[in-house]
Amino acid sequence: MALHTQVFEPPEKSSSPFYQPIELDFIALDSICDHSLYLKLNGKYVLYRGAHTPFNSQDRDRLLQTKNKIIYIYCETERDLRHFYEQNLSNIIENKEIPVKKKAEVLYQCAKGIAHDIFENPENKESIGRSKIVVENTIRLLSQGTDAFLQIISLSSHDYYTYTHCVNVMAFSVGLLSSLGIKDQALLNEVGIGALLHDIGKAKVPHHVLNKPGPLNAEEWAVMKQHPALGFEMLFETPTPERSKSIVVQHHEKISGSGYPSGLKGESVPLISQVVSICDAYDAMTTTRVYKQGMSPFKAFGIITQEMKGAFDPNLISHFIKMLNLKDRK
Numbered sequence: 544m545a546l547h548t549q550v551f552e553p554p555e556k557s558s559s560p561f562y563q564p565i566e567l568d569f570i571a572l573d574s575i576c577d578h579s580l581y582l583k584l585n586g587k588y589v590l591y592r593g594a595h596t597p598f599n600s601q602d603r604d605r606l607l608q609t610k611n612k613i614i615y616i617y618c619e620t621e622r623d624l625r626h627f628y629e630q631n632l633s634n635i636i637e638n639k640e641i642p643v644k645k646k647a648e649v650l651y652q653c654a655k656g657i658a659h660d661i662f663e664n665p666e667n668k669e670s671i672g673r674s675k676i677v678v679e680n681t682i683r684l685l686s687q688g689t690d691a692f693l694q695i696i697s698l699s700s701h702d703y704y705t706y707t708h709c710v711n712v713m714a715f716s717v718g719l720l721s722s723l724g725i726k727d728q729a730l731l732n733e734v735g736i737g738a739l740l741h742d743i744g745k746a747k748v749p750h751h752v753l754n755k756p757g758p759l760n761a762e763e764w765a766v767m768k769q770h771p772a773l774g775f776e777m778l779f780e781t782p783t784p785e786r787s788k789s790i791v792v793q794h795h796e797k798i799s800g801s802g803y804p805s806g807l808k809g810e811s812v813p814l815i816s817q818v819v820s821i822c823d824a825y826d827a828m829t830t831t832r833v834y835k836q837g838m839s840p841f842k843a844f845g846i847i848t849q850e851m852k853g854a855f856d857p858n859l860i861s862h863f864i865k866m867l868n869l870k871d872r873k
Protein backbone atom coordinates (compact mmCIF):
# COMPACT_ATOMS: atom_id res chain seq x y z
CA MET A 544 0.00 0.00 0.00
CA ALA A 545 1.39 3.41 -0.92
CA LEU A 546 2.36 5.63 1.95
CA HIS A 547 -0.23 8.32 1.23
CA THR A 548 -3.12 5.86 1.35
CA GLN A 549 -2.40 4.81 4.91
CA VAL A 550 -5.22 5.99 7.07
CA PHE A 551 -5.70 4.43 10.48
CA GLU A 552 -3.33 1.66 9.65
CA PRO A 553 -0.50 1.84 12.12
CA PRO A 554 2.48 -0.32 11.21
CA GLU A 555 1.92 -2.39 14.31
CA LYS A 556 -1.54 -2.90 15.64
CA SER A 557 -0.16 -3.99 18.98
CA SER A 558 0.22 -1.62 21.87
CA SER A 559 3.76 -0.67 20.71
CA PRO A 560 4.23 3.01 19.97
CA PHE A 561 4.58 3.92 16.30
CA TYR A 562 5.14 6.86 13.97
CA GLN A 563 2.20 7.43 11.68
CA PRO A 564 2.70 9.15 8.31
CA ILE A 565 0.24 12.01 7.80
CA GLU A 566 -0.26 14.13 4.70
CA LEU A 567 0.33 17.81 5.34
CA ASP A 568 -3.15 18.67 4.06
CA PHE A 569 -4.64 16.72 6.96
CA ILE A 570 -3.27 19.09 9.58
CA ALA A 571 -5.51 22.04 10.37
CA LEU A 572 -3.65 25.32 9.80
CA ASP A 573 -3.38 27.80 12.69
CA SER A 574 -4.72 25.26 15.13
CA ILE A 575 -3.02 23.81 18.16
CA CYS A 576 -2.15 20.21 17.41
CA ASP A 577 -2.01 17.91 20.44
CA HIS A 578 0.68 15.81 18.78
CA SER A 579 4.35 16.41 18.17
CA LEU A 580 5.26 16.40 14.48
CA TYR A 581 8.30 14.57 13.12
CA LEU A 582 10.19 14.41 9.84
CA LYS A 583 11.89 11.29 8.62
CA LEU A 584 15.49 12.03 7.73
CA ASN A 585 17.87 9.28 6.67
CA GLY A 586 15.57 6.69 8.17
CA LYS A 587 15.35 8.46 11.53
CA TYR A 588 12.43 10.38 13.00
CA VAL A 589 13.46 13.92 13.90
CA LEU A 590 11.27 16.25 15.95
CA TYR A 591 9.99 19.06 13.74
CA ARG A 592 7.44 20.74 16.00
CA GLY A 593 6.49 20.01 19.59
CA ALA A 594 2.92 19.31 20.62
CA HIS A 595 0.55 22.19 21.40
CA THR A 596 2.34 24.57 19.02
CA PRO A 597 0.36 26.18 16.18
CA PHE A 598 1.04 24.93 12.66
CA ASN A 599 0.54 27.71 10.12
CA SER A 600 0.56 28.14 6.35
CA GLN A 601 4.21 29.31 6.36
CA ASP A 602 5.23 26.08 8.10
CA ARG A 603 3.27 24.12 5.55
CA ASP A 604 4.74 26.02 2.55
CA ARG A 605 8.26 25.64 3.91
CA LEU A 606 7.82 21.90 4.23
CA LEU A 607 6.38 21.66 0.72
CA GLN A 608 9.33 23.64 -0.67
CA THR A 609 11.64 21.06 0.84
CA LYS A 610 9.50 18.34 -0.78
CA ASN A 611 8.12 17.12 2.54
CA LYS A 612 4.52 16.24 1.78
CA ILE A 613 4.36 13.79 4.64
CA ILE A 614 4.90 14.43 8.29
CA TYR A 615 4.84 11.90 11.11
CA ILE A 616 3.05 11.88 14.41
CA TYR A 617 4.19 9.77 17.31
CA CYS A 618 1.43 7.61 18.73
CA GLU A 619 1.61 5.60 21.93
CA THR A 620 -1.49 3.65 20.89
CA GLU A 621 -4.03 3.48 18.09
CA ARG A 622 -6.26 5.68 20.27
CA ASP A 623 -3.74 8.55 19.87
CA LEU A 624 -4.04 8.24 16.11
CA ARG A 625 -7.83 8.31 16.30
CA HIS A 626 -7.60 11.41 18.50
CA PHE A 627 -5.47 13.11 15.85
CA TYR A 628 -7.99 12.39 13.09
CA GLU A 629 -10.95 13.44 15.25
CA GLN A 630 -9.18 16.68 16.16
CA ASN A 631 -8.48 17.45 12.50
CA LEU A 632 -11.67 15.99 11.03
CA SER A 633 -13.44 19.30 10.25
CA ASN A 634 -10.33 20.55 8.44
CA ILE A 635 -10.03 17.32 6.46
CA ILE A 636 -13.68 17.41 5.40
CA GLU A 637 -13.55 21.12 4.43
CA ASN A 638 -10.20 20.94 2.64
CA LYS A 639 -10.74 21.12 -1.14
CA GLU A 640 -7.28 19.65 -1.80
CA ILE A 641 -8.21 16.31 -0.22
CA PRO A 642 -10.07 13.87 -2.50
CA VAL A 643 -13.60 12.94 -1.44
CA LYS A 644 -12.65 9.28 -1.26
CA LYS A 645 -10.01 9.98 1.35
CA LYS A 646 -12.30 12.27 3.32
CA ALA A 647 -14.92 9.52 3.39
CA GLU A 648 -12.30 7.01 4.54
CA VAL A 649 -11.14 9.18 7.45
CA LEU A 650 -14.73 10.01 8.39
CA TYR A 651 -15.83 6.37 8.38
CA GLN A 652 -12.87 5.33 10.49
CA CYS A 653 -13.50 8.14 13.01
CA ALA A 654 -17.18 7.17 13.16
CA LYS A 655 -16.27 3.53 13.70
CA GLY A 656 -13.86 4.45 16.49
CA ILE A 657 -16.38 6.65 18.27
CA ALA A 658 -19.23 4.12 17.90
CA HIS A 659 -16.89 1.39 19.16
CA ASP A 660 -16.00 3.46 22.25
CA ILE A 661 -19.69 4.20 22.92
CA PHE A 662 -20.58 0.50 22.88
CA GLU A 663 -17.52 -0.53 24.88
CA ASN A 664 -18.20 2.03 27.55
CA PRO A 665 -21.77 3.32 27.25
CA GLU A 666 -21.66 5.07 30.63
CA ASN A 667 -18.94 7.41 29.38
CA LYS A 668 -20.81 10.58 28.43
CA GLU A 669 -17.72 11.95 26.70
CA SER A 670 -17.99 9.30 23.95
CA ILE A 671 -21.62 10.23 23.36
CA GLY A 672 -20.56 13.87 23.06
CA ARG A 673 -17.95 12.86 20.46
CA SER A 674 -20.72 11.43 18.28
CA LYS A 675 -21.66 15.05 17.42
CA ILE A 676 -18.28 15.58 15.75
CA VAL A 677 -18.73 12.67 13.42
CA VAL A 678 -22.39 13.40 12.61
CA GLU A 679 -21.71 17.08 11.86
CA ASN A 680 -18.87 16.12 9.56
CA THR A 681 -20.93 13.43 7.83
CA ILE A 682 -23.54 16.07 7.02
CA ARG A 683 -20.81 18.46 5.89
CA LEU A 684 -19.33 15.82 3.59
CA LEU A 685 -22.74 14.79 2.23
CA SER A 686 -23.43 18.43 1.33
CA GLN A 687 -20.40 18.29 -1.00
CA GLY A 688 -22.33 16.19 -3.54
CA THR A 689 -23.71 12.76 -4.33
CA ASP A 690 -20.24 11.37 -4.88
CA ALA A 691 -19.54 11.91 -1.19
CA PHE A 692 -22.53 9.80 -0.21
CA LEU A 693 -21.49 7.04 -2.59
CA GLN A 694 -17.98 7.04 -1.18
CA ILE A 695 -19.24 6.70 2.39
CA ILE A 696 -21.66 3.94 1.44
CA SER A 697 -19.01 2.07 -0.53
CA LEU A 698 -16.89 1.96 2.64
CA SER A 699 -19.71 0.71 4.85
CA SER A 700 -18.75 -2.55 6.45
CA HIS A 701 -20.56 -5.61 5.17
CA ASP A 702 -19.67 -7.56 8.27
CA TYR A 703 -22.05 -6.98 11.12
CA TYR A 704 -20.80 -5.43 14.33
CA THR A 705 -23.16 -3.35 16.43
CA TYR A 706 -20.90 -0.32 16.08
CA THR A 707 -20.33 -0.56 12.30
CA HIS A 708 -24.06 -1.18 11.85
CA CYS A 709 -24.75 2.05 13.76
CA VAL A 710 -22.32 4.00 11.59
CA ASN A 711 -23.95 2.62 8.42
CA VAL A 712 -27.44 3.47 9.72
CA MET A 713 -26.27 6.99 10.58
CA ALA A 714 -24.91 7.57 7.05
CA PHE A 715 -28.00 6.05 5.38
CA SER A 716 -30.39 8.04 7.59
CA VAL A 717 -28.76 11.42 7.06
CA GLY A 718 -28.50 10.66 3.32
CA LEU A 719 -32.15 9.59 3.08
CA LEU A 720 -33.43 12.57 5.01
CA SER A 721 -31.37 14.91 2.79
CA SER A 722 -32.72 13.17 -0.31
CA LEU A 723 -36.23 13.98 0.97
CA GLY A 724 -35.25 17.65 0.65
CA ILE A 725 -34.71 18.27 4.37
CA LYS A 726 -32.07 20.93 4.84
CA ASP A 727 -32.63 21.79 8.51
CA GLN A 728 -29.09 21.30 9.86
CA ALA A 729 -30.18 20.95 13.48
CA LEU A 730 -32.67 18.25 12.53
CA LEU A 731 -30.13 16.40 10.37
CA ASN A 732 -27.63 16.51 13.24
CA GLU A 733 -30.13 15.20 15.76
CA VAL A 734 -31.26 12.39 13.44
CA GLY A 735 -27.61 11.48 12.79
CA ILE A 736 -26.91 11.31 16.53
CA GLY A 737 -30.10 9.28 17.13
CA ALA A 738 -29.14 6.89 14.32
CA LEU A 739 -25.59 6.49 15.61
CA LEU A 740 -26.90 5.74 19.10
CA HIS A 741 -30.04 3.83 18.08
CA ASP A 742 -28.85 0.45 19.36
CA ILE A 743 -26.97 1.72 22.43
CA GLY A 744 -29.42 -0.23 24.61
CA LYS A 745 -27.87 -3.44 23.24
CA ALA A 746 -24.92 -2.72 25.53
CA LYS A 747 -27.27 -3.78 28.36
CA VAL A 748 -28.52 -6.95 26.65
CA PRO A 749 -26.77 -10.08 27.97
CA HIS A 750 -24.00 -11.33 25.68
CA HIS A 751 -25.47 -14.81 25.27
CA VAL A 752 -28.63 -13.23 23.78
CA LEU A 753 -26.92 -10.49 21.78
CA ASN A 754 -24.31 -12.76 20.23
CA LYS A 755 -26.33 -15.95 19.87
CA PRO A 756 -25.28 -17.52 16.56
CA GLY A 757 -28.81 -18.26 15.40
CA PRO A 758 -32.45 -17.31 15.80
CA LEU A 759 -33.59 -16.31 19.30
CA ASN A 760 -36.24 -18.26 21.24
CA ALA A 761 -39.32 -16.45 22.62
CA GLU A 762 -37.75 -15.69 25.98
CA GLU A 763 -34.51 -14.35 24.44
CA TRP A 764 -36.50 -12.35 21.93
CA ALA A 765 -38.42 -10.68 24.76
CA VAL A 766 -35.09 -9.67 26.34
CA MET A 767 -33.76 -8.38 23.02
CA LYS A 768 -36.87 -6.29 22.48
CA GLN A 769 -36.06 -4.30 25.59
CA HIS A 770 -33.09 -2.60 23.93
CA PRO A 771 -34.92 0.51 22.62
CA ALA A 772 -36.27 1.31 26.10
CA LEU A 773 -32.93 0.46 27.73
CA GLY A 774 -31.19 2.83 25.30
CA PHE A 775 -33.65 5.62 26.09
CA GLU A 776 -33.04 5.09 29.81
CA MET A 777 -29.27 5.21 29.33
CA LEU A 778 -29.51 8.54 27.51
CA PHE A 779 -32.16 10.00 29.79
CA GLU A 780 -29.77 11.99 31.97
CA THR A 781 -27.32 12.88 29.20
CA PRO A 782 -27.44 16.09 27.16
CA THR A 783 -28.49 14.07 24.07
CA PRO A 784 -31.09 16.04 22.03
CA GLU A 785 -34.70 15.00 22.64
CA ARG A 786 -35.33 14.06 19.00
CA SER A 787 -32.27 11.79 19.08
CA LYS A 788 -33.58 10.09 22.22
CA SER A 789 -37.00 9.57 20.62
CA ILE A 790 -35.31 7.86 17.66
CA VAL A 791 -33.53 5.50 20.06
CA VAL A 792 -36.80 4.40 21.65
CA GLN A 793 -38.82 4.34 18.39
CA HIS A 794 -36.45 2.79 15.86
CA HIS A 795 -38.33 -0.54 15.85
CA GLU A 796 -41.79 1.00 15.50
CA LYS A 797 -43.55 0.31 12.18
CA ILE A 798 -46.38 2.35 10.64
CA SER A 799 -48.36 -0.91 10.39
CA GLY A 800 -48.43 -0.99 14.21
CA SER A 801 -46.49 -4.26 14.26
CA GLY A 802 -43.36 -2.75 15.78
CA TYR A 803 -42.17 -2.36 19.36
CA PRO A 804 -42.01 -1.25 22.16
CA SER A 805 -45.26 0.77 21.82
CA GLY A 806 -46.84 -0.60 18.63
CA LEU A 807 -47.26 2.96 17.33
CA LYS A 808 -49.27 3.20 14.13
CA GLY A 809 -49.30 5.41 11.03
CA GLU A 810 -48.34 9.03 11.53
CA SER A 811 -47.80 8.50 15.23
CA VAL A 812 -44.39 7.15 14.17
CA PRO A 813 -42.50 10.39 13.44
CA LEU A 814 -40.87 10.62 10.02
CA ILE A 815 -37.38 10.76 11.57
CA SER A 816 -37.98 7.45 13.40
CA GLN A 817 -39.39 5.91 10.21
CA VAL A 818 -36.24 6.95 8.35
CA VAL A 819 -33.95 5.32 10.92
CA SER A 820 -36.22 2.26 11.10
CA ILE A 821 -36.01 1.52 7.35
CA CYS A 822 -32.25 2.21 7.24
CA ASP A 823 -31.78 -0.10 10.24
CA ALA A 824 -33.81 -2.90 8.62
CA TYR A 825 -31.98 -2.55 5.29
CA ASP A 826 -28.50 -2.57 6.83
CA ALA A 827 -29.36 -5.49 9.12
CA MET A 828 -30.49 -7.52 6.09
CA THR A 829 -27.55 -6.69 3.84
CA THR A 830 -24.71 -7.24 6.34
CA THR A 831 -23.17 -10.62 7.04
CA ARG A 832 -23.47 -12.19 10.50
CA VAL A 833 -21.70 -15.17 11.96
CA TYR A 834 -24.66 -17.38 11.13
CA LYS A 835 -25.94 -15.84 7.90
CA GLN A 836 -24.67 -14.27 4.72
CA GLY A 837 -25.83 -10.71 4.00
CA MET A 838 -28.54 -10.37 1.36
CA SER A 839 -28.17 -8.48 -1.89
CA PRO A 840 -29.79 -4.99 -1.91
CA PHE A 841 -32.28 -6.37 -4.46
CA LYS A 842 -33.38 -9.18 -2.15
CA ALA A 843 -33.55 -6.86 0.87
CA PHE A 844 -35.90 -4.51 -0.98
CA GLY A 845 -37.94 -7.54 -2.08
CA ILE A 846 -38.54 -8.31 1.60
CA ILE A 847 -39.12 -4.65 2.53
CA THR A 848 -41.75 -4.23 -0.20
CA GLN A 849 -43.43 -7.65 -0.03
CA GLU A 850 -42.97 -9.64 3.20
CA MET A 851 -42.86 -6.42 5.26
CA LYS A 852 -45.54 -4.69 3.17
CA GLY A 853 -47.21 -1.92 5.18
CA ALA A 854 -44.35 -1.64 7.68
CA PHE A 855 -42.72 1.32 5.90
CA ASP A 856 -44.08 4.31 4.00
CA PRO A 857 -43.93 3.47 0.23
CA ASN A 858 -42.70 7.00 -0.49
CA LEU A 859 -39.78 6.47 1.87
CA ILE A 860 -38.99 3.11 0.25
CA SER A 861 -38.91 4.60 -3.23
CA HIS A 862 -36.63 7.45 -2.11
CA PHE A 863 -34.32 4.91 -0.48
CA ILE A 864 -34.19 2.76 -3.62
CA LYS A 865 -33.52 5.85 -5.73
CA MET A 866 -30.70 6.91 -3.41
CA LEU A 867 -29.01 3.48 -3.58
CA ASN A 868 -29.52 3.09 -7.30
CA LEU A 869 -27.12 5.98 -7.71
CA LYS A 870 -24.50 3.72 -6.23
CA ASP A 871 -25.23 0.91 -8.67
CA ARG A 872 -24.94 3.29 -11.59
CA LYS A 873 -21.42 4.21 -10.52
Ligand SMILES: [Fe+2]
Nearest residue numbers: 741742794795
Ligand atom coordinates in the same frame (compact mmCIF):
# COMPACT_ATOMS: atom_id res chain seq x y z
FE1 LIG B 1 -32.39 -2.02 17.29
